[in-house]
Amino acid sequence: MTAFAMTIDGQPITPSETFDVINPATGGLAGKCPAGSAEDVNAAVAAAKAAFDEWSQQSDETRRQACRDMARVLGENAEELARLLTTEQGKPLGGLGSRFELGGCQAWAANTAELELPVEVVKDDNEGRIEIHRKPLGVVASITPWNWPLMIAIWHIAPAIRAGNTVVIKPSPYTPLSTLRMVEILNTVLPAGVLNAVTGPDSIGPVLTSHPDVAKVTFTGSTETGKKVMANAAGTLKRLTLELGGNDAGIVLPDTDPKQVAEGIFWGAFINSGQTCACMKRLYVHDSIYDEVCTALVDFASRIPMGDGMDENNVLGPVQNAMQFEKVRELVEDAKANGARVLLGGEAPQGDGYFYPITLLADVTDGMRIVDEEQFGPVLPIIRYTDVEDALTRANSSSMGLGGSVWSKNIDDAAALALRLESGSAWVNSHGGLHPNAPFGGVKQSGIGTEFGVDGLKEFTAIQTLHR
Known part of the structure; x- marks a missing residue:
């Protein structure tokens, strides 16, 4: 059986403890997942924080190329990831299933590469010039669900990295294996520490979402869990994007x-x-x-x-x-x-x-x-x-x-x-279709914030207004 590892600072990490991931189509074993601890979360955040200093200073073209490279390696490894995804998530390989999901991963990463956030000039006259600059936030914590685990991960990862942030992702314990493998693949084209992955029981989630060195949490999942994430983030007033339940x-x-x-x-x-x-x-x-x-x-x-x-x-x-x-x-x-x-x-x-x-x-x-x-x-x-x-x-x-x-x-x-x-x-005359450039988010208790396109990219930045 394939051995799976967390990725921290570009290195595979294999704790002694594991937990079983079940194949929902058979009830059998899909694989054994590393059971990370609070210490592993702390190490991943520390690695991401250290990497942020250099990554945030990289040129716009370097970050753009990183997203292009992510799209490329996702395509090169799409069939392996699709089969692993089907094994642990259950969706079919064909049709609107796992291969479709991997196609979405590539499309969103490639599209995010071409997004731009130019400096906005709001005043430029003899009294002076005022510019709006968008700057990366820092370490982004990504918490992903079990229904579209890889595509939603890319929805979180690609804009965060494009904007100059670093990431620690924790996938659902129901479907962690494909995310671990995807992060391993993406690390072949990213500097060490820019993208880290930790897995384990739900109990390590609050360690990540309340961590003082995490600047933003982006979470996709149920409304009730989203409320808990929001409460955990409140202590340090973290930025939040919450895409929650729908009826x-x-x-x-x-x-x-x-x-x-x-x-x-x-x-x-x-x-x-x-x-x-x-x-x-x-x-x-x-x-x-x-x-x-x-x-x-x-x-x-x-x-x-x-x-x-x-x-x-x-x-x-x-x-x-x-x-x-x-x-x-x-x-x-x-x-x-x-x-x-x-x-x-x-x-x-x-x-x-x-x-x-x-x-x-x-x-x-x-x-x-x-x-x-x-x-x-x-x-x-x-x-x-x-x-x-x-x-x-x-x-x-x-x-x-x-x-x-x-x-x-x-x-x-x-x-x-x-x-x-x-x-x-x-x-x-349709329902549920999404596009990388069309903003997506909920109102009422379906979430806070926006994903996709320029509006979604802005969610991973802070405004700095320069008066000169």
Whole structure:
């Protein structure tokens, strides 16, 4: 079995203690991960702090080239990383799975390389000149989740390094192996100490997020954990970017052709087996086409194969871990007990792995847990409405506000309604698509700060105003 190591100051570190990482498709062992300690976190932060002095002074072109080099080596090692990712995360190799994720890693690193933060001149006259300079912050702590572990890591790492910061990353203990290997690969093109990785139980996370030598924390994960990260960072007033949970709503307007939108709605809800913060988690459908939309979704979804991601024929994989599997099962059972009608799925099969079938639920109402809570799995509740304004009110009733979508033949009307959604991102006739140059972030309890593009890059800098 492959031996995995943490990376601190460019060197492999292998603590004597390890923990098991489970393959969610089989229930077997994906690998053994180093169990780092608070001392390892301190060493990684010290290495990053020491490297920051020199890295922050490097030219803009040097940092730009570093991101280009990261994109290149990610491409050169994409198949190895994709297979490791599938083994520990469960998503299929093909389709919108692990190879797709590695493609996203390359695209974001390459795009970040070309971003620029020029000096802004706000005044230049006979009274003087005022310039706005953007400077790196210092050590950035990156805490990443288990659903898109590599792509989200690059979302954190690339802009931090491009802006002149150094990084210590701690991946989820459910999916640490691919991140460890990726950091090892990236260290072949980065100076020692610029990018460090520590792994271990959740208990070492607060050591990192409260560390006095960490200038910024960027975290992607659940809202409840995000609140804890924020509390840990408060003692030293660290900068924060928090991309947290979502309970995204889609609204299907009465002029929509159910057969034309079924595929788009399906992938908006079920990409990565529904384990995506910006997946559609609630679908509001006008009463006049409700039954037709349900039929069209069942027809499309019933043809999607689910199974072990190493089988190239499978399109969706398992729920990633036992805890999440039980939450999905519990929410579906609660919905069934409260009158939901199962159109497809609804019962976990016997056998190995954390497979929960594609599940479509009709006759669901607001107030059911499956609507009010983020299920984060392969389940879509379909909710009937008769008045568009009422549907909008219900869509906006969530404490979360990551994304939302409107579906209609009339693009202008749909866009006007989408702009009234209380969400950081809104889509028309699609859901969840992201672009490296399009700012991404949540409102309400879906997060703080912005990722991607120039706006996301600015989050890794401090403003210094120069009067001369």
